[in-house]
Amino acid sequence: MYTVSVRDHFMIAHSFSGAVFGPAQRLHGATFVVDLEFRRADLDASGIVVDIGRAGEALRAILGELNFRNLDDAPEFRGRNTTTEFLARVLFDRVAAALKRGDLGAEASGVSAMRVTLHESHVASASYEASIS
């Protein structure tokens, strides 16, 4: 199995609901450094997993939808805690949709799985990984 990974980041404000979050129930924020991994069993004719240039652009565009925002005001997240693990899944779904739309090129259809990891500090991270149906 081959994997290719690209990294970028975004910066948001948010707050959490629930006593489990302690002081993180207050409005605060985070920088998320994002690693996006693409997996496939065989390389394409060019010898790549995915066009890393287009992958980086797709990631940047998707992070741009969230970057410099207060996620508490985002209608699509209403009633949800935008935890690091939750956001990993949100980004996974958006990249998977981009992949299906062909935003990463026709050859990228060979990608069979992805993993999205969000590093929220030097000591904590979360990720979501799944097959691409």
Add this chain to the structure above:
Amino acid sequence: MYTVSVRDHFMIAHSFSGAVFGPAQRLHGATFVVDLEFRRADLDASGIVVDIGRAGEALRAILGELNFRNLDDAPEFRGRNTTTEFLARVLFDRVAAALKRGDLGAEASGVSAMRVTLHESHVASASYEASIS
């Protein structure tokens, strides 16, 4: 599959038995930077894999049992080489026991697998991962 990871460290002295270890047969020591990963298929009602605050406290308590010790003097490791990979397993078992005791909260019972990685330098690390039965 979701993963959440927390990091901490501990510092110990030890020595190894066996020609394969070369100069590491002498009493020396190591800093181990530990990444503890929790995995589960779905998030709990709060939108998390595990309470990261309690996870960090549990990890700190478990590392505290080893921190600033000479492992050659630890009765529980008598006759064993406390290699990086061996210690990854020791920590895995202790965190798994804490999880079962409920130290990480009732919701943490949804955790289905864990991985413990010990970085012993900028060029070497070892880990142990398994399902939680």
Add this chain to the structure above:
Amino acid sequence: MYTVSVRDHFMIAHSFSGAVFGPAQRLHGATFVVDLEFRRADLDASGIVVDIGRAGEALRAILGELNFRNLDDAPEFRGRNTTTEFLARVLFDRVAAALKRGDLGAEASGVSAMRVTLHESHVASASYEASIS
């Protein structure tokens, strides 16, 4: 010249005023990973620059004043842009005051300079350094 450095982090929300900030004029947030460096010409009688345990506790206490807050609501920052470089100075001044109060121990009076660095992502950081008068 000797230097000792300790690392911790904090997570805040804020917004900036001024066209130079572009989309960062919106309410967003950041994780700041903080490196606090203490400098002195000679070691104390114990062979240290500063008691690293107390240094870490002092840093944690000072970051705790800002952690999980919206800095736009902080009276002490009214009318100021809480940029990374500005916050580096704020932290410098607060650690310097702690040092003078003796929070880091009597021996820490030998510290002659400090540097505070805030890493806001994997690609950007800012710092403030100065002598301790």
Add this chain to the structure above:
Amino acid sequence: MYTVSVRDHFMIAHSFSGAVFGPAQRLHGATFVVDLEFRRADLDASGIVVDIGRAGEALRAILGELNFRNLDDAPEFRGRNTTTEFLARVLFDRVAAALKRGDLGAEASGVSAMRVTLHESHVASASYEASIS
């Protein structure tokens, strides 16, 4: 499952064929920081996955075959794009062959899988992983 990982690096020149590579079609180069992971279900009698000293030497020898070379001139890669993911596979195959020859010691025959990761910058990496038959 246990994993042990060692890190080293090599520096090469190369160029790529195909419009998908854009400016990387020109002769350029890369530093590849390599993480080589060995996996096995149980530790050997010494308490290790593999002799980390011999593993490091084997990796260094294999990287030495490529280090400080222009891969466009390497007969074994004629007609192939030496992409990061392709090179991860090349290194995997060469380490697997070394393992089978016994270069890592008789005990290393217990290794059941490997992963080779090449970091080409602070924002991009690729890997190849497979079972050892």
Add this chain to the structure above:
Amino acid sequence: MYTVSVRDHFMIAHSFSGAVFGPAQRLHGATFVVDLEFRRADLDASGIVVDIGRAGEALRAILGELNFRNLDDAPEFRGRNTTTEFLARVLFDRVAAALKRGDLGAEASGVSAMRVTLHESHVASASYEASIS
């Protein structure tokens, strides 16, 4: 003294002349991860050292002049070894010229010193720093 730092990278081929370089006399290549630091005594009216957006764009443009090239073919480096430390100076001079041209904005004229660091691997780096006259 305040410092702001931004990071980017470039990938080149080159070779060196002189027995001191050993196998690096052959055509090979490198990824250089670049940290560009700007220093000034006081913040500007916006509370910044330099517009980090423009600084990043300026750095990207300057690295673009070298990226994906064989430096052995660059007329401006004829007869010179393009070592890591030499390239740190080249980048310093080009950023300093951009600063003087006003590419980073009028406020950036307050920058009094810069440092450029090139990381060529996980174990080696070089830098050049100087005042801006």
Add this chain to the structure above:
Amino acid sequence: MYTVSVRDHFMIAHSFSGAVFGPAQRLHGATFVVDLEFRRADLDASGIVVDIGRAGEALRAILGELNFRNLDDAPEFRGRNTTTEFLARVLFDRVAAALKRGDLGAEASGVSAMRVTLHESHVASASYEASIS
């Protein structure tokens, strides 16, 4: 001012004397990841600060004197706390002596200052820097 830096590591056991050290008064150990920086005003005729190959070998030899040892048994450190900052100075002095002996080559006599940094974990480090007389 130019700087070149090389990295290596060593692993030791030791204990400290003095209540300020708390549990670190017990025999424990550490991995120290070492960054060794050489500084000079101008490059030599080859375009380098120092022969990085010889610098790496010199560092490895000097770390080899301490590696895999219990520093409490080292006669040269009797009655001293082998703290991270103290060891930074020890290494500085040994590298400076090697430099004067010509171990790094005749051209290395142009080095005017050095800095030695020891990273003892992901959150703590210490260094010693000085001019070379």
